[in-house]
Amino acid sequence: MLTSPFRNPRAWLAASIVFMLIQLPLLYGLTEDSLLHFAINIAAPAVASLMLLHGGQSGALHRRVFWRLLGIGTLIYAAAWLLRLLFHLTGGVPSSPNPIDYLWNIQGLLYIVAFCYLLLKEWSYAQGTRFLLDCAIMILLLGTIVWEYVLEPHITTLLAGQPWSVIFVSAFYPVADFVMICFLLLVLYSQRIRFPAGTLALLGIGLACFWAADCYYLNMIVSQENYSAGSPVNALYSAALLFIGVSALYARGDPAVEPAEPGARPGGIAANKWLLVLLPYVSIFALVIVILFKREQLHEMKEMLVVGSLIAVLTVIRQIMVILENEALIRQKEHMLAETEFLAHYDTLSRLPNRNFFEKKLSEGYEAERPFAILLIDLNRFKYVNDTYGLHIGDDVIRATAARLQSLVDTDSLLIARQGGDEFSVLVRGGISNEGIEAVAEACIGVLSEPFRLGSLELRITASIGIARAPYDGGSSSQLLRSAHMALIKAKSRGLSQYGFYQPEMAEATAKKTRMEQMLRQALEKNELLLHYQPQICAQTQALVGAEVLVRWQPAGQPMVSPAQFIPLAEETGLIIPIGEWIFRRACEQYVKWRAQGMRDILLSVNVSPHQIEEADFVERFVAIIEETGIDASRVVLEITESLAIQEGEDAIRKLKTLKQRGLQVSMDDFGTGYSSLGVLKLYQVDSLKIAREFIRDLTDDHEQRTIVNAILAMAASMKLKVIAEGVETKEQFDHLRLQGCDWIQGFYFSKPLSAEDFARFAGGGRLFVIA
Structure with missing residues (x-):
């Protein structure tokens, strides 16, 4: 809420009117140059300057400067009266021109500067210059008419009685007022600079009062009348200053450009524009009319001819500027049209054709009835790049990918486009064979398999590709893209850097997968997921040492869904993240219940997906679950895959090390099926290895498998890993592993995965049985 005394402009307007009504009789009721006269003449500009400076405290910057310049000018006006009072008290006011006149001239100059500043700031440089030319034309026109019919009859008397310095100082006042009034008139007609109606009205009244007062003052000089503090004309000056001051209060807080009044007629604006366009020509026509009326004195009208020539020159300059501005607008429009065309058909990040343009070309291919093929390319692990390194690095990867794919285009037979996100597409035109399409796919995978070097970063990002051929795999653009997407999903399921063609049976498989995905999304809400626990047994003592947590899905009224079906689907759709978090929480809660029932300490192994570790808040979520459930963190084992160790790099290492510092253990699952090295085991600081079941299945019959298992056991023993x-599943497998020094055994030979209740009964006192 405003606390300033100027918060009510209407009250100040009323007070100003009362002040003027009181001032006028005082001027006639007191002796000239009385102290009360000086006080009144000083008070009016002092109060007006405070109102103007107060108005300069809000609104757009250039408008604040406008009001402040007017306020400073008004303060200078008050200072001139203080100086006149000082001269009066010390021996009389010196003859004109004197410092008081110069201060009043400076006040007029500041007012003009304020209007010029406002006009130039509200427009561009070209528009502001053209506006000032309009002002100059109007000033010359009206000034010439005023000179011819008002001032010229008195000019002989003025020149005979006063020196040029007095003429200049005295004539400056009405000329400056006239210039400001012209500025204000053009502002009103421009419809560009919008002030509140009260502001414009009071500004206009104030400037009109100033002009009337200055014209009266000039007449006093011409008539050689004595000007004093008690002259009646000072009432007009006070009125002018107070009206201008109150106008600033009405403008307090106005926006930079106010919207047009509701219901305003657009025709009025158009009429004002036409008036501004025709102004130079109207000015020339008006001068011609004046000259025709005084054609008998044409030889004496040199000033009129000079002014007419100036108006003609200014009009030519103005029209040249209009032509240049129109040409600039045309270029701008052409640029905007080109930019709009680009935005409609091209991707701003990669600068490649976008999905709309690509589909348009597909439609053209169908209309031409010629066979073609499309390749749908998806960048693997792109979300991980965005989450780990930031969106700007992701944008750099997209640009680099676009450049690499574009480098493959050497003829018109290939068109590269960006579908959106991390998906790109390739249109292969012409009747190219499957071998040729495969060559294009392999080239795409090849260029994208090279490391991306972005500053100090080196990223490895692979791609998967789905291929569809027209018209065999789809009768329209949308069907063909859908077929390519199915082929892409199949290619991704086979691993990284794979490509594949669409096959008709994929449609049914995709539909089935879609139905399963919808059911899986509801499985958590419907409580259809179950946890089973498979015992882990010490090979030497046959004692229970741990359990692996395994998730099962039992849809209501349907057979149990195999994990081999829904776990890959959960990985693909991202559902593994909420499911994995649910598994970890429920397993921790169950372990705490077992311990409360008296079960001995065992290790609880939980599988962790690479997608979970990619999440930025993975560590925070797991730590929160541990703290909320109260489980002993040292009893939790996180099982990671070799693919995670190879792909995720430093971010996964950092996160897992943070959890290890909390007491959790890390185990490498399915060891031997990937390409991890001893260096990876050391980097991840794993506590144990899990030999994949592929090596155990033929352990007793396959010498090569047995050699691999023995080598893993020997390596782990040397590295002090469990x-x-x-x-x-058989006694022979168990005996061989026990003799070779394997630490723990897991499999159907001891127990299948069990429910929580069955596992608790199975555990018994902790020691199970000894194999005979």
Whole structure:
């Protein structure tokens, strides 16, 4: 809420009117140059300057400067009266021109500067210059008419009685007022600079009062009348200053450009524009009319001819500027049209054709009835790049990918486009064979398999590609893209850097997968997921040492869904993140219940997906679950895959090390099926290895498999890592592993995965049985 005394402009307007009504009789009721006269003449500009400076405290910057310049000018006016009072008290006012006149001239100059500043700031440089030319034309026209019919009859008397310095100082006042009034008139007609109606009205009245007062003052000089503090004309000056001051209060807080009044007629604006366009020509026509009326004195009208020539020159300059401005507008429009065309058909980030343009070309291919093929390219692990390194690095990867794919285009037979996100597409025109399409796919995978070097970063990002051919795999653009997308999903399921063609059976498989995805999304809400626990047994003592947590899905009224079906689907759709978090929380809660029931300490192994570790808040979520459930963190083992260790790099290492510092253990699952090295085991600081069931299945019959298992056990022993063999189903497998020094056994030989209740009964006192 405003606390300033100037917060009510209407009250100040009323007070100003009362002040003027009181001032006028005082001027006639007191002796000339009385102290009360000086006080009144000083008070009016002092109060007006405060109102103007107050108006300069809000609104757009250039408008604040406008009001402040008017306020400073008004303060200078008050200072001139203080100086006149000082001269009066010390021996009389010196003859004109004197410092008082110069201060009043400076006040007029500041007012003009304020209007010029406002006009130039409200427009561009070209528009502001053209506006000033309009002002100059109007000033010359009206000034010439005023000179011819008002001032010229008195000019002889003025020149005979006063020196040129007095003429200049005295004539400056009405000329400056006239210039400001012209500025204000053009502002009103321009419809560009919008002030509140009260502001414009009071400004106009104030400037009109100033002009009337200055014209009266000039007449006093011409008539050689004595000007004093008690002259009646000072009432007009006070009125002018107070009206201008109150106008600033009405403008307090106005926006930079106010919207047009509701219901305003657009025709009025158009009429004002036409008036401004025709102004130079109207000015010339008006001068011609004046000259025709005084054609008998044409030889004496040199000034009129000079002014007419100036108006003609200014009009030519103005029209040249209009032509240049129109040409600039045309270029701008052409640029905007080109930019709009680009935005409609091209991607701003990659500068490649966008999806709309690509589909348009597909439609043209169908209309031409010629065979063609499309390749749908998806960048693997792109979300991980965005989440780990930031969106700007992701944008750099997109630009680099676009450049690499574009480098493959050497003829018109290929068109590269960006579908959106991390998906790109390639249109292969012409009747190219499957071998040729495969060559294009392999080239795309090849260029994208090279490391992306972005500053100090080196990223490895692979791609998967789905291929569809027209018209065989779809009768329209949308159907063909859908077929390519199915082929892409199939290619991604086979691993990284793979491509594949669409096959008709994919449609049914995709529909089935879509139905399963919808059911899986509801499985958590419907409580259809179950946890089973498969015992892990010490090979030497046959004692229970741990359990692996395994998730099962039992849809209501349907057979149980195999994890081999829904876990890959959860990985693909991202559902593994909420499901994985649910598994970890429920397993921790169950372990705490077992311990409360008296079960001995065991290790609880939970599988962790690479997608979970990619999440920025992975560590925070797991730590929160541990703290909320109260489980002993040292009893939790996170099982990671070799693919995670190879792909995720430093971010995964940092996150897992943070969890290890909390007491959790890390185990490498399915060891031997990937390409991890001893260096990876050291970097991830794993506590144990899990030999994949593929090596255990033929352990007793396949010498090569047996050699691999023995080598893993020997390596782990040298690195002081625990080894778990999973998938042990026979006594022969168990005996061989026990003799070779395997630490723990997991498999159907001891127990299948059990429900929480069955596992608790199975555990018994902790020691199970000894194999005979």
